[in-house]
Amino acid sequence: MEEARVGRRLAAIVAADVAGYSRLMSFDEVGTAHTLREHRAVIDALVAKRGGRIVKATGDGVLLEFPSVVDAVECAAAMQVVMVQRNNGIPEARRMLFRIGINLGDILIEGDDILGDGVNVAARLEGIAEPGGICISASVYDQVRGKVTVEFIDRGEQRLKNINRLVRVYATKSIGNFGTVAPDMPPPHPQIHESLPLPDKPxxxxxxxxxxxxxxxxxxxxxxxxxxxxxxxxxxxxxxxxxxxxxxxxxxxxxxxxxxxxxxxxxxxxxxxxxxxxxxxxxxxxxxxxxxxxxxxxxxxxxxxxxxxxxxxxxxxxxxxxxxPALAAAEQERVLRKPPERLDAWEAYQRGLWHLHKYRPQENKAALAFFSQAIALDPNFAPGHYGYALALQWDIWHFSSRPFLEVQETAREEAQIAVSLDDKDAVAHAVLAHMLMWGSEWEAAIAEARTAIALNPNSAFVISMLGCVLGFGGYREEALERLQQAMRASPHDPLIWLWLIWRGLLQFFSRDFIAALQTLRQVARLRPGYAVTSQYLAASLAYLGRSDEARETLERIPPQSADQLQRWQQRPPWMRPEDYALLVEGFGLAAGERR
CATH class of the missing domain: 3.40.50.10610 (ABC-type transport auxiliary lipoprotein component)
Structure with missing residues (x-):
């Protein structure tokens, strides 16, 4: 029988991998893997824009194929430009840098994969490239010379591993040699030419x-x-x-x-x-x-x-x-560069959020001041009012020894003002729902939170608030689903520790003490020294019969944090009586009291 013909074609092959990937993983496995996924999403878009194909991605490496050598080099340069941008502000030891090798050669086709000497040379060129740089073969250099803005230097003929001939190599060491190349430099749009002013909000x-x-x-x-x-x-x-x-x-x-x-x-x-x-x-x-x-x-x-x-x-x-949340974070970073006296109402609100999320007493006072500034600049600006309500609630809940109800009415009034100013603002309704829950109005809070979710079903903050009021109102199953949905929607949210607290408390009230223990230990790592977390940890351990661990957990509470626990000698208004009774009994067991 006649032997089947092997498929071949000429192509530009790009091989790239992360320099020092094992070292980065040793610092932070989860964070490094997440960062790499984000970088690869950018690379996918750049490759698609230049007409290339992702052949395969393995570990920290990626193999690309382009029908055009010029497109391959311009894409590689754009990748390195983007990486410089994305590494901006990151400590040098934690930066993720790619090495890239490019070859023009005849390749074997095997399904979606490509094989052969042309691929092997590209891989070896990548291996000798500087971190953040590109190495190309002479066959690539001959095709792109004078056609790209990237500057290459001749590194002479080199012997590459497992390649049985000398290969002339051209290289650029860093982004500084890429000339004026940028990730996106297409011809101008043919119809629209005038620039428009930016609106007064993001x-x-x-x-x-x-x-x-x-x-x-x-x-x-x-x-x-x-x-x-x-x-x-x-x-x-x-x-x-x-x-x-x-x-x-x-x-x-x-x-x-x-x-x-x-x-x-x-x-x-x-x-x-x-x-x-x-x-x-x-x-x-x-x-x-x-x-x-x-x-x-x-x-x-x-x-x-x-x-x-x-x-x-x-x-x-x-x-x-x-x-x-990505846009909100970008806005807060932008606003931080402006002097406080030059902020408008929106910018003062963003500064308030930035301080609020720092979760420290003095930062919360700064948040209250910026939210007050937003209200003074524009009394009809709804976010200023609900931002002030949130910061005031945090001041009572987290940083003060005052009774829960002392200024609760003020926080609720601010949230109601926000809704009256803009009844289409989902966050305003979500904050009001939270304030209603604080006043033991669980069903009214749930109804308000469902209004918020109808207005914006994709907001992680709104979803989390619905989960919170459902849970403390007794609807635990849906509540835990909603909190998980919020954490999935915004996995790096500055409030994720708070959502975890709520999840841990709801698991505790559901008597799922093993799950509560796992969740609350996550919170303890994120917010060490928060006495309330230790209290629920100790109660969970006591209910599981682990008395010695429960006592040790209480003994590790710092003296300066013990004041937080004194506020729990009476039932908080947002906690149902049966839930509070479960906590009191568990805390007593942890402290050595008998049932």
């Missing part, structure tokens, strides 16, 4: 996602994803969102993100791509500061297409949920 445009499937029939799916994301983002009251009719004027054009931001008059731009293969879909998204070009967030979503419309809804909700 603003975003969602550009059309690129359909990378090679199937025109999938164009509707990419458009549907973008429309759903725009709709979801429009629910965020503090965010100005460009309507899809304007965003879609960029469809079919190569887009310079900074130029699109100027033309649409927005600070932030979300772009992405959609790729379908068989019954799988891959969607990438990246959030970019349109003024600076800095990448703020990136993610990749891989899903089975059992129900294409359900997948579309799920991904749109996920993107909106994670973008909200």
């Amino acid at each position: 603003s975003i445009a969602v550009l059309p996602f690129q359909n990378m499937s090679g199937d025109p029939e999938q164009e509707y799916f990419a458009c549907g994803i973008v429309e759903d994301i725009i709709t979801a983002l429009s629910r965020i009251r503090w965010l100005f969102v460009i309507a899809h009719n304007s965003s879609f004027t960029y469809s079919g054009h190569a887009v310079d993100v900074k130029q699109a931001g100027r033309e649409l008059g927005v600070r932030y731009v979300l772009e992405g791509s959609v790729r379908k293969g068989g019954n799988r879909i891959r969607i990438t998204g990246q959030l970019i500061d349109g003024l600076t070009g800095v990448h703020l967030w990136a993610e990749r979503y891989d899903r089975d297409l059992g129900d294409i419309f359900a997948v579309q809804d799920e991904i749109a909700a996920s993107v909106a949920a994670v973008i909200e």
